[in-house]
Amino acid sequence: MARIFISATHKSSGKTTLSIGLCAALHAQGLRVQPFKKGPDYIDPLWLGAASARACHNLDFNTMTPDEIIQTVQHYEASADIALIEANKGLYDGMALDGSDSNAAVAKLTRSPVILVVDSRGMTRGVAPLLLGYQAFDPDVHIAGIIFNRVGGARHASKLREAVEHYTDIKVLGAVQNNPEMEIEERHLGLMPSNESSAAATQIARIRDLVAEQVDLSALRAIASEAKTLTPQPPLPQSGRGGERGYSPSPALRERGWGEGLLRIGICQDPAFAFYYPGDLEALQAAGAELVPVNTLKDTALPALDGLFIGGGFPETQMHALAANVSMRESIRNAIENGLPTYAECGGLMYLSRSLVWNGEQVPMVGIIPGDAVMHAKPQGRGYVKLQETADMPWPGGDAHAVINAHEFHYSCLENLTAQGRFAYRMRRGTGIDGQYDGWIYRNLLASYTHMRDTAQCHWARRFVAFIRLKQQGN
Numbered sequence: 001m002a003r004i005f006i007s008a009t010h011k012s013s014g015k016t017t018l019s020i021g022l023c024a025a026l027h028a029q030g031l032r033v034q035p036f037k038k039g040p041d042y043i044d045p046l047w048l049g050a051a052s053a054r055a056c057h058n059l060d061f062n063t064m065t066p067d068e069i070i071q072t073v074q075h076y077e078a079s080a081d082i083a084l085i086e087a088n089k090g091l092y093d094g095m096a097l098d099g100s101d102s103n104a105a106v107a108k109l110t111r112s113p114v115i116l117v118v119d120s121r122g123m124t125r126g127v128a129p130l131l132l133g134y135q136a137f138d139p140d141v142h143i144a145g146i147i148f149n150r151v152g153g154a155r156h157a158s159k160l161r162e163a164v165e166h167y168t169d170i171k172v173l174g175a176v177q178n179n180p181e182m183e184i185e186e187r188h189l190g191l192m193p194s195n196e197s198s199a200a201a202t203q204i205a206r207i208r209d210l211v212a213e214q215v216d217l218s219a220l221r222a223i224a225s226e227a228k229t230l231t232p233q234p235p236l237p238q239s240g241r242g243g244e245r246g247y248s249p250s251p252a253l254r255e256r257g258w259g260e261g262l263l264r265i266g267i268c269q270d271p272a273f274a275f276y277y278p279g280d281l282e283a284l285q286a287a288g289a290e291l292v293p294v295n296t297l298k299d300t301a302l303p304a305l306d307g308l309f310i311g312g313g314f315p316e317t318q319m320h321a322l323a324a325n326v327s328m329r330e331s332i333r334n335a336i337e338n339g340l341p342t343y344a345e346c347g348g349l350m351y352l353s354r355s356l357v358w359n360g361e362q363v364p365m366v367g368i369i370p371g372d373a374v375m376h377a378k379p380q381g382r383g384y385v386k387l388q389e390t391a392d393m394p395w396p397g398g399d400a401h402a403v404i405n406a407h408e409f410h411y412s413c414l415e416n417l418t419a420q421g422r423f424a425y426r427m428r429r430g431t432g433i434d435g436q437y438d439g440w441i442y443r444n445l446l447a448s449y450t451h452m453r454d455t456a457q458c459h460w461a462r463r464f465v466a467f468i469r470l471k472q473q474g475n
Contacts, residue, residue, distance in 0.1 A: 001077050003227035004220065005112035007087035007103050009130065013119040014149040016044050017182055019086040021211030022220070023051035024204050026082060029217070034080035036073065038106050039088040040384075040407040040451065042275035042312065047184070048086065051204050055278035059085065059110075061094075061101040062384050062405045063453040066109055071233045072279070073110050082224050085112055092137060095384075104141045111228035113144035115173065115220065120148040124159040128167035135168070144223045145171045147215060150178040171223070174215030181206055263306040263468055266294040272322055273347055275312030275451070283454040283461035284309075288469075296351070297321045301331035307341040307468040308332070310348030312451060315365075316358045316375055316412070322351060323363035333366050336445050341468045344447040346410050349373070349440070352447055353414060369440055369447060371417040381408040385430030385438075385450055392441055393424040395463040396470060403428060404458045406450045425450065444471060 006022070008015040019035070026033045035048035035056040040063070045056035057076055059069045077083040087103035091114065094102030107114050116134065118127060127148075135143055146164060151157045157175035164172050176182070184203060265284060267276070273296065281291060292303060297318060302308070315322055322329070332352075336342050344352055350373035352366045358375040365373070387404040404425075414433055424439030424446055425432065432438025432449055439448040444467075454461040 002082040002224040003112045004224040005085045005107040005114045007091040008117040011089045013117045015117040020051045021207040024208035025212040031081040034077045034083045036085040113142045115145045125163045128163045145173045148175040151175045176214045262290040265289040265307040266292045266305045268294045268310045270295040272315045272318040273313035280454040287462040287465040300327045310344040312346035315347045329366045341444040349447040370419045371414040373412045374415045375412045380413040381431030386428040387425040392422045395467045397463045
């Protein structure tokens, strides 16, 4: 299977923009391109998925075992011609000192040749010892090619190429000129999500053409074809990713009618809410859900639903439109008050709060959570979190002794809470809602700042579906 790993010497080298361009350029050649992204991330995968016309899947040591990472790559690349894995930060960066969760570790685990992106500003001959150091640091990492980015001109590109070819055995695949047309607007969480930009397709096409002109795609494909075959792994069980479809209830629950028929679960997908892992949506479907799109900006009311999922996003950028859609806010509030099982993450929690405050403005939100979501200039919760479920956790199938690995990244916090809440999670690491707890519970609502990932360590999707079915049975 053709496979490459796109990494960089350091963060903000332009690796994501080049990966977007490579996905789009290879797709334009008629190839089925399967993108992957290392780490917990929603925004970059949205762009990579749009560029390749295939959903991008995350590979994350925090929430996945090494076997799950291999299984995920195997499953999704099986129907593609080439797989492209994009790193986060630098090649050897990670949280663990021994590099066991680094980008290099993913490259080795997936047996992928590495294409290194180098921000070449202010650099000529000095690139040689940099690359030699990267090669020597871990000889098991196969750095097969290099793409220079933000090159100052033809003369600069020539000097860089001469240094690499004289001192190293790494193949230079391209020298991409510094060009403002390559840039994608950024905000506090990174790139602006592609779902918010009406010009996303145009921007992807522009990046595609610039990358195709300046990168040797034939040489890149040749390197990708040298990727070693992965050791066959069993399919991911009961996940909708090649394993058994659906969640098999116990005989006792089956006798009570649990698990029969598809559930209609609304999923808010619009410019305000777009942070969903494709694997999680597949897991919901595998557990017996029909996903019903809901637009919180344009729809006037919820359709007939058995449950509701409001993911993360940027409600602050759409705050006035969300506030103006009074009928939808009232529809969601009434549905939750009447017991509709609802799950909300981060941006979804903000939407369900009493109001949203940003840049000196305050607008009303759904009002089911008795607090105000207040945006701050610095992150209020950022990075990996560890949770333990409390006795109040309403979803079945949990383990109060287990530690759940997940992540959070929010610039808002809940302030002015006027009621004492019940919480589903105790924070063992991270911030959550109040530094100690996360997962606000009200009737059949669970709303948290934490972003979950449906993997072997936490099958939240099947548990949410099980919760919905039990509520339908009057439990």
